[in-house]
Amino acid sequence: MLGTTMNPTLQEILDLMARIGRPVQLMEVCGTHTMAIFRTGLRALLPESLRLLSGPGCPVCVTHDRFLEHALAIAAAPGTLITTFGDMLRVPGRSGSLETARANGANVQVVYSPLDALATARQHPELRVVFLGIGFETTAPATAGALLEAARTGVTNFMVLSAHKTIPNALAALLNSGEVKIDGFLMPGHVSVITGTHIYDVVASDFQRPAVVTGFEAEEILAGIALTLRMIAAGHPEVGNAYGHTVTAEGNRKARELLREVFEPCDDVWRGLGLIPGSGLQIRPAFAAHDAARAFPAPDAPVPETSRGCRCGDVLRGVITPPQCPLFRNVCTPWSPQGACMVSSEGTCAAYFRFS
Amino acid sequence: MCLAIPARVLEVNGNDAVITVQGVQRTANLMLLEDTVQPGDYILLHAGFALRKWTAAEAQEQEQLLAEVGLGPRD
Ligand code: SF4
Numbered sequence: 001m002l003g004t005t006m007n008p009t010l011q012e013i014l015d016l017m018a019r020i021g022r023p024v025q026l027m028e029v030c031g032t033h034t035m036a037i038f039r040t041g042l043r044a045l046l047p048e049s050l051r052l053l054s055g056p057g058c059p060v061c062v063t064h065d066r067f068l069e070h071a072l073a074i075a076a077a078p079g080t081l082i083t084t085f086g087d088m089l090r091v092p093g094r095s096g097s098l099e100t101a102r103a104n105g106a107n108v109q110v111v112y113s114p115l116d117a118l119a120t121a122r123q124h125p126e127l128r129v130v131f132l133g134i135g136f137e138t139t140a141p142a143t144a145g146a147l148l149e150a151a152r153t154g155v156t157n158f159m160v161l162s163a164h165k166t167i168p169n170a171l172a173a174l175l176n177s178g179e180v181k182i183d184g185f186l187m188p189g190h191v192s193v194i195t196g197t198h199i200y201d202v203v204a205s206d207f208q209r210p211a212v213v214t215g216f217e218a219e220e221i222l223a224g225i226a227l228t229l230r231m232i233a234a235g236h237p238e239v240g241n242a243y244g245h246t247v248t249a250e251g252n253r254k255a256r257e258l259l260r261e262v263f264e265p266c267d268d269v270w271r272g273l274g275l276i277p278g279s280g281l282q283i284r285p286a287f288a289a290h291d292a293a294r295a296f297p298a299p300d301a302p303v304p305e306t307s308r309g310c311r312c313g314d315v316l317r318g319v320i321t322p323p324q325c326p327l328f329r330n331v332c333t334p335w336s337p338q339g340a341c342m343v344s345s346e347g348t349c350a351a352y353f354r355f356s
Numbered sequence: 357m358c359l360a361i362p363a364r365v366l367e368v369n370g371n372d373a374v375i376t377v378q379g380v381q382r383t384a385n386l387m388l389l390e391d392t393v394q395p396g397d398y399i400l401l402h403a404g405f406a407l408r409k410w411t412a413a414e415a416q417e418q419e420q421l422l423a424e425v426g427l428g429p430r431d
Contacts, residue, residue, distance in 0.1 A: 032360065032421070039424050085403075113404020115385055135403070138360075142403035145387055190360045190400060190418070194407050216421050245414070252407060255388045 009222040014047060016229035023049040025181050026228060027174075027318060029057035029167060030188035031346020033216070038355035040218035050225075053180065053318035054351070056170050056273060057188075059135040060087040060344040061316060064269045066303040067134075067163045068093040072101055074130050074161065074296045081107035081124060083117035084132040087344045090337060094303065114146035114160070121150065121158035130292045133162040137195045140164040140281055141255035144262035147283070147290050161292035162283055165268055168199050169279035175207045180318045184210040184228040186221070189243035196251025200239045210237040213247050220244070262287060271305045271340065272316030310339030315348050322352040329353065361422070362415035363401040365393050377401065378419070 017024065028034060034054045037043070043052060056062045068088075072095055075082045082098065089099045089110060102108035107127065111117050114131050121129035133143040143160055150158035175182060185203060192200075192213040200211035210231040214224025224242040231237050241247050250256075259281070268280025283291040305313055310332070311325040322328045322341070332338035334350055341347035363375040363384060373393065375384045384399060384406045391409040393399060398415035399406040410418075 036421055039421065112382075113385075115404045138407065139403050141388055142405045145385065145405060190414075194400075215417075217417065252388060252390055254390055255407065258388065 007219075007222065009219065009226050010045060012226050013050070013222065013229060016226065016233050017047050017050055019233045020229065023051070024183045024229065024232060025051045025053055025318075026184045026186055026225065027053040027055040027182045028186040028188070029055040029171065030191055031058040031061075031344070032191075033057065033186065033188045034346065034348055034351050036216035037221060038351050040221060042218055042221055046225075052186075053182070054315075054348040055174065055185075055318055056270060056316045057167075058316075058341065058344050058346040058348065059139065059165075060085075060091060061312060061340045061347045062165065062170075062270045062272065063088070063091070063134050063163050063340065064271050064303070064305050065093050066269060066298070066305075067132075067161075068098075069095065069303050070293075070296070070298045071098065071130075071132055071161060072096070073299050074292060075101045075106040075108055077296060079127055081109060081120065081127045081129045082132065083109045083111045083120055083129060085112075085134065086110045087346075088132055088134065090343045091340045092308065092338060092343075114143045115149070118146045118150055118155060118158050121155050125157055128157050128159060128295070130159045130161050130296075133160045133164050136165055136167050137199065137259070138191050138255075140263060141252075141258045144258040147262050147287060148258065150290055151287060156289060159290050159292040159295060160283060161296075162263070162281055163268070164263065164281040165270065165279055166199070166265070166281065167195075168202050169276050170270060170273055171200075171203055172206070173273050173276045173279070174317065175203070175209065177317075182209065182318070183232055184212065184237070186224050186228065187211055187213045189213055189215045189220070189245065189247070192243065192247050192251075193245065194252045194255060196249050196256075197239045197241070197247055198249045198251070204237045204239050208237050210240060212240040213243045215243050269305070270316075272313030274305075308338050310341075312339040312341040312349070315341050322349040323356070325349070360407075360418060361401045362410055362418045363399050363406075364415070365395050365397045365399060367395060368393060373399070373406065375399065375401065375406075
C-alpha cells in the first residue's frame with residue numbers, strides 16, 4: 001500500500017492526465033496482474049478519468065463452453081481419464097461440470113502439471129489419459145514438453161485436448177472491434193520475461209497503442225502507468241519496460257521452440273471474443289497420435305459460449321465490470337460460481353468478489 | 357493454475373530438480389530453463405516446469421502477492 005502523502009509518480013500521473021486532457025482507459029491482460037492491482041488498492045487513488053480495465057487474461061475464463069462440452073464428452077467415453085488443472089473442474093457448462101461428471105463416475109483427475117498427467121498415463125496403460133491443455137504462451141510450452149516426452153518414450157495412451165491460445169490476436173481482435181476504448185496495455189512482468197516483448201509489438205505498430213511491462217507492487221504499477229501515459233501524451237506509442245528486470249524481445253527461446261515444434265496456429269473461439277483467426281494452438285500432424293481432438297471428435301451441436309445468464313464474456317471484453325452482472329455476489333459467489341470468471345482464482349469476478 | 361510460483365531448488369538431478377514450494381517438496385522439470393541452477397537458487401515454476409531463475413527478492417515478492425490474494429502454491 002502507498003502512504004497518504006502524495007507519491008511523486010502519482011503526481012506525475014495527475015500531471016500527465018491534465019496534459020492529455022481526456023479520459024484514458026488502460027487494460028491489463030494477466031490474471032495475476034488483475035489480483036495485484038486490486039491488492040494495491042490503486043484504483044481508489046487514480047483520478048476518475050483514468051480507468052483500469054481487466055481483459056481476457058485468465059486462461060480458464062476465456063476457454064469457451066464448446067471446449068468444456070468436448071471434454072465432458074471424452075470423460076463420458078469408456079476407457080478414458082481426464083486430467084486437468086483444478087480451476088477447470090468447477091466451470092459450469094451446459095451439461096454440468098467436470099466435477100459433476102466425476103461425481104457421476106467419470107474418471108477426472110486434477111493435476112498440477114502436464115507431467116503429472118503423463119505419469120498417470122504410464123500408470124494406467126489400459127486408459128486413454130487426456131490432458132486438457134489450457135493457457136497461453138507460458139503454459140503451452142509445458143504441455144509441449146510433456147507431449148514430446150510421451151512421444152519420445154512411447155506413452156501412446158497420453159493425449160492432449162488443446163485449447164491453448166496466444167494473446168496477441170486476442171488483443172488485436174479487441175482493438176479491431178472498437179467496442180471498448182483501450183488507450184494502452186499493462187503487461188505482466190514475470191510472464192513477459194518468458195514470452196518476450198515481441199508478442200506485444202503488433203499493439204504498438206498496427207494499432208498505435210502503448211504496451212508497457214510492469215511489476216506487481218504498487219510503485220511498479222504506478223511507474224508502468226506513468227510510462228504509458230507519457231507515451232500517450234507524446235503521441236508516440238511503443239512497447240516499453242517499467243519492470244525492474246531484463247525483459248528481452250525474444251523471451252525464453254527454448255520455450256518458444258518447444259511450442260513451435262508441437263503446436264501450429266489455428267482459428268479458435270474465445271469466451272467473450274468469439275472466433276479469432278490464428279489465435280489458437282493445435283497439435284501438429286506429426287503428433288496426431290497424441291491429439292485427443294482427432295481421437296474424439298467434437299460434439300456436433302453448436303454450443304453457446306456461456307449459460308445461465310452469466311456475463312463473463314462482457315467482463316472479459318471490459319464492457320462491464322462484475323458488479324454490473326445481476327448475478328454477482330447474490331447468486332454467483334466463489335462457493336457457488338455461475339461462470340468461469342468466478343471459478344478461477346485468476347478471474348476478474350473472483351478478484352472483485354474478494355477485494356471490493 | 358497460478359501463473360508463476362516461486363520455488364527453491366534443493367537438489368539438481370540432470371533434467372529434474374527437487375524443489376520446495378512453501379514447504380512442500382516437489383519435482384520441477386528443467387528442460388525449458390535457459391539458466392543453470394544449483395541448490396539454494398529460486399526458480400519460477402509454472403505447470404511443473406522451471407521457466408527461469410528468480411532472485412530471492414523476486415521470489416519473496418511473488419510469494420507475498422500470492423499469500424495476500426489468498427492463493428497457495430497448489431491453486
Ligand atoms: S459474476 Fe458470475 S455470473 Fe456474473 S459474469 Fe461473473 S462469473 Fe458470470
